[in-house]
Amino acid sequence: MVTALVLIVVADGVFVVGSLLSWHMNGSAPHPSIDSPSIIRVENLTVGYGGTPMLQDVSFEVQRGEVLVILGGSGSGKSTLLKHVIGLYPPIAGHVYIEGEDLVAAEGATRLAILRKFGVMYQSGALFGSMTLLENVRLPLEMFTSLSDEAVDLVARTKLDLVQLSGAENLMPAELSGGMRKRGAIARAMALDPAILFLDEPSAGLDPIMSAEVDQLVLRLSRSLGVTFVVVTHELASIFTIAGRVIMLDKRSKGIVAQGDPRELRDHSSDEWVRRFLNREPEPA
Numbered sequence: 001m002v003t004a005l006v007l008i009v010v011a012d013g014v015f016v017v018g019s020l021l022s023w024h025m026n027g028s029a030p031h032p033s034i035d036s037p038s039i040i041r042v043e044n045l046t047v048g049y050g051g052t053p054m055l056q057d058v059s060f061e062v063q064r065g066e067v068l069v070i071l072g073g074s075g076s077g078k079s080t081l082l083k084h085v086i087g088l089y090p091p092i093a094g095h096v097y098i099e100g101e102d103l104v105a106a107e108g109a110t111r112l113a114i115l116r117k118f119g120v121m122y123q124s125g126a127l128f129g130s131m132t133l134l135e136n137v138r139l140p141l142e143m144f145t146s147l148s149d150e151a152v153d154l155v156a157r158t159k160l161d162l163v164q165l166s167g168a169e170n171l172m173p174a175e176l177s178g179g180m181r182k183r184g185a186i187a188r189a190m191a192l193d194p195a196i197l198f199l200d201e202p203s204a205g206l207d208p209i210m211s212a213e214v215d216q217l218v219l220r221l222s223r224s225l226g227v228t229f230v231v232v233t234h235e236l237a238s239i240f241t242i243a244g245r246v247i248m249l250d251k252r253s254k255g256i257v258a259q260g261d262p263r264e265l266r267d268h269s270s271d272e273w274v275r276r277f278l279n280r281e282p283e284p285a
């Protein structure tokens, strides 16, 4: 069995992928079902920088195979929450359980084993410009597995096929459309078969057609492979397309102001700000 972890710092973003490459060794499913009710459980998490809480006492769960969308105004702490949930920063208080294991308390090999379970795509964590698309997807496999060159190629091409980029293997990132680049970055984040993908603003900078492509990819991976997604976005069309459930962060209350089905919240939330946000209505003058 081959295990792998990759942590590559790209500009101001960070790209973490990891997983257990067991499927190609023994043919078993990439994400064996574990009898844990929630794949992610965030418990009383208080996060911020320099000890000053930005979000306090935040708790939520993500079910296996679910697409959870994190919403909130600019600067409400969406990225901050995400970075703490993935263990990039230690929280001020609280716990994050991934498949029942506490990422906050874990150290050493235990921690690495937890990090292996997810992939992350940051807005800025784009493809490496000096490498072809195929080389980009091969990279985590080359760095963190002992697969043969042929096997690396096969896995990388399979991932590109999964995001419908077969045929574009030898193109450079600059030769791809924005939507293709995002899909390529998702293929790379999936190289090691993570059970969970965290995407921070995957549609940023994309036109509506490209954004729709990324939405469709998220839905397809979620439905066909059972990948669990936690996605930060404020694009309403995406929210209503992909989100099974949303949690909405609010700067003033430093916490979750609403959660549930986005259509239900849009039409019936008791919180006026929540209804305005989801209906794209301006504040009254």
Ligand SMILES: Nc1ncnc2c1ncn2[C@@H]1O[C@H](COP(=O)(O)OP(=O)(O)O)[C@@H](O)[C@H]1O
Pocket: 049, 054, 072, 073, 074, 075, 076, 077, 078, 079, 080, 081
């Ligand atoms: N590394 C950091 N150190 C200190 N403050 C930060 C850091 N990253 C973000 N912030 C601040 O935290 C606030 C929330 O940022 P962020 O989580 O990126 O919001 P969002 O993703 O919801 O737009 C902002 O005021 C931002 O300036």
Ligand SMILES: [Mg+2]
Pocket: 078, 079, 080
């Ligand atoms: Mg952000």
